[in-house]
Amino acid sequence: MLEDLVELLDRQWKFLHAQEGTAFYRQLRRFVRFVQEDPRLAALLRDIQRDASELTHRHFQHDQSLTQSLVALKGEFVKQAPDEDDSSTPPPADGWLTPAHELTLARFDAIANYPHARPIKIDTLADDTKSRKLLEILAAKINNPERRPSLFSHPTSTTRTKIQQSKIDELQIQLINLQQQQEYAHRKFVDEKLTSSGLLLNGVLQLLHDLNPEPTPLSADEEERDAQMRAQVNQWFNEGLEMPGKRKITEALYNDHTSSKDKNDALEHSVQALKLYIERIYEDLRLRVGTRRSLLGLINRFQHRCQWHDRVRLFNLAKGAKRKVEETLTAELALWLFDQGLSPVSKPMMAGLQPDLTDPSFKFNLYIEAKQYNASAKDYLVHGFHQLWDTVSGLKGTPYEVKEAFYVVFRCGGPRYVLPDQALPGEGWTAHLRIIDIAPAKERGSQGAKKPIVISMDELMPARP
Known part of the structure; x- marks a missing residue:
C-alpha cells in the first residue's frame, strides 16, 4: 500500500511542477488538498508540522x-x-x-x-x-x-x-x-x-489563505468593526513566506481585466520560488513514507522469517519459557532489529513508563509492544493495544516522543485472530498491527483450522469522550 502511495505522491508532484503561471497556483491548491485528505499523508503532515x-x-x-x-x-x-x-x-x-x-x-x-x-x-x-x-x-x-x-x-x-x-x-x-x-x-x-x-508548509498554507481569505462578517459595533478591519489588514504581514506582490498575484488569479503579460510578470518569480518550497515539502513527505515503509518492511520480514523458517524453534522456545513467554519472544524481535542496523532497548524506563521494546536512537523513536497468546484472548489483545495507546501517548512532549508504534502479537495456540491491516492513527503517532503465527501445524492444518475471529478497528480504538 505504501508503494502505491509513493507512486501517487510522485505523480502529483510531477504534474504540479510542470505547471506555470495561474495554472500552478490553482493546481497547488489541489496538491495541498491531496496531501491533507489522504489519511496516510495527513498523519505525516501532522508530524512535519x-x-x-x-x-x-x-x-x-x-x-x-x-x-x-x-x-x-x-x-x-x-x-x-x-x-x-x-x-x-x-x-x-x-x-x-x-x-x-x-x-x-x-x-x-x-x-x-x-x-x-x-x-x-x-x-x-x-x-x-x-x-x-x-x-x-x-x-x-x-x-x-x-x-x-x-x-x-x-x-x-x-x-x-x-x-x-x-x-x-x-x-x-x-x-x-x-x-x-x-x-x-x-x-x-x-x-x-x-x-x-514544516515551516514552509505553514507558510504555503498561510499564503493560500491570504490569496483568498474566507469572509468574516463585520460587526455592527463601530469599534469592533475597526478592530476586525485592522486584523484583516495585518493578515498581509502575518508570519510566513516573504512573497511580495500578493495583491498582484490575487489580481492575476481572479481579475479578467489583467493582461496575460501582467499576469506572467506578477507570477513568474513567485511560482519559481514556490516550486522550490513545495519540492522540499514533497521530499520530506517522501522520506517519511520511505522510512515508514522501511520499518514495516523489517517487521514484515521478521513475520515471514518466523512463520516460514523459524516456527518450530520459536514455538519450543516459547513453550520452555513458562511465565516469561512474551519477554523471550520480544528478545528474538530485538535481536532481529539489531541485526538489521537498529539499536533496540528492552523494557527501558522512559518518563516513568516501560515499553516492551524501543529504539530512542532512531529518528522517529521506534516503539514496539509485544504480546502472545495460546488460548482465547480477545479481551487480552484489546487491552494490550489500549496499554500501547496509553504508554505512547504518555511519552508525548518528552525526548522519547514516538512517531511509529508497532503492536506485535505472537500466536502460540488458540483461535486465529485477525487485526486491522491498515495503520491506526494515534495522538500524533501511528500504530501498525501484526500477528505472527508460530502455532504448531495441528492447529493450522485442516483438522485444527477454524473460522478466524476479527477484531475490528472500533474495538481497538479507545472510546472518545
Whole structure:
C-alpha cells in the first residue's frame, strides 16, 4: 500500500511542477488538498508540522531565556553606572523613534516587557528577536567610550574607581558571552528554519489563505468593526513566506481585466520560488513514507522469517519459557532489529513508563509492544493495544516522543485472530498491527483450522469522550 502511495505522491508532484503561471497556483491548491485528505499523508503532515512547532518553541524559549539574562545584566550595569540610567526617557511626542531614543534603556525596557514574540519570517536571514535588539542597546551603553568617563565622575576614591572599572570589565565579558550565545543560536536557527519543511508548509498554507481569505462578517459595533478591519489588514504581514506582490498575484488569479503579460510578470518569480518550497515539502513527505515503509518492511520480514523458517524453534522456545513467554519472544524481535542496523532497548524506563521494546536512537523513536497468546484472548489483545495507546501517548512532549508504534502479537495456540491491516492513527503517532503465527501445524492444518475471529478497528480504538 505504501508503494502505491509513493507512486501517487510522485505523480502529483510531477504534474504540479510542470505547471506555470495561474495554472500552478490553482493546481497547488489541489496538491495541498491531496496531501491533507489522504489519511496516510495527513498523519505525516501532522508530524512535519509538529516538528516545526517544536523548532519555533525552542527558538522562542532560548530568546526568552537570553532576554532574562540581559535584563539582569542591565540591572547590574545601572547599579555601577546610575548616571547612565535613562529608563525614564519619554518616547517622542510624534511617535517616531529617533536613533538616539532607539539606544536608551527606556527603549530596552519597552522591548523586554513586550508580551508577544514577533512572527517568524521563514525565508529570510534577518534576526528580529528581542535578545538581538536588547544586546544592541546594552552594547552601546556598556562599550561606548564617550560615556565611559561618566561612570567614574561621582566617586572621589581611587580605590572605588578601580573597583568600578573592574565591575564594568566583568559586565563587558558577560555581554560578549551573551552576544556569542545569541549569534550561535541565530545561525543555528537560520540553518534549521531554511531546511524545515514544516515551516514552509505553514507558510504555503498561510499564503493560500491570504490569496483568498474566507469572509468574516463585520460587526455592527463601530469599534469592533475597526478592530476586525485592522486584523484583516495585518493578515498581509502575518508570519510566513516573504512573497511580495500578493495583491498582484490575487489580481492575476481572479481579475479578467489583467493582461496575460501582467499576469506572467506578477507570477513568474513567485511560482519559481514556490516550486522550490513545495519540492522540499514533497521530499520530506517522501522520506517519511520511505522510512515508514522501511520499518514495516523489517517487521514484515521478521513475520515471514518466523512463520516460514523459524516456527518450530520459536514455538519450543516459547513453550520452555513458562511465565516469561512474551519477554523471550520480544528478545528474538530485538535481536532481529539489531541485526538489521537498529539499536533496540528492552523494557527501558522512559518518563516513568516501560515499553516492551524501543529504539530512542532512531529518528522517529521506534516503539514496539509485544504480546502472545495460546488460548482465547480477545479481551487480552484489546487491552494490550489500549496499554500501547496509553504508554505512547504518555511519552508525548518528552525526548522519547514516538512517531511509529508497532503492536506485535505472537500466536502460540488458540483461535486465529485477525487485526486491522491498515495503520491506526494515534495522538500524533501511528500504530501498525501484526500477528505472527508460530502455532504448531495441528492447529493450522485442516483438522485444527477454524473460522478466524476479527477484531475490528472500533474495538481497538479507545472510546472518545
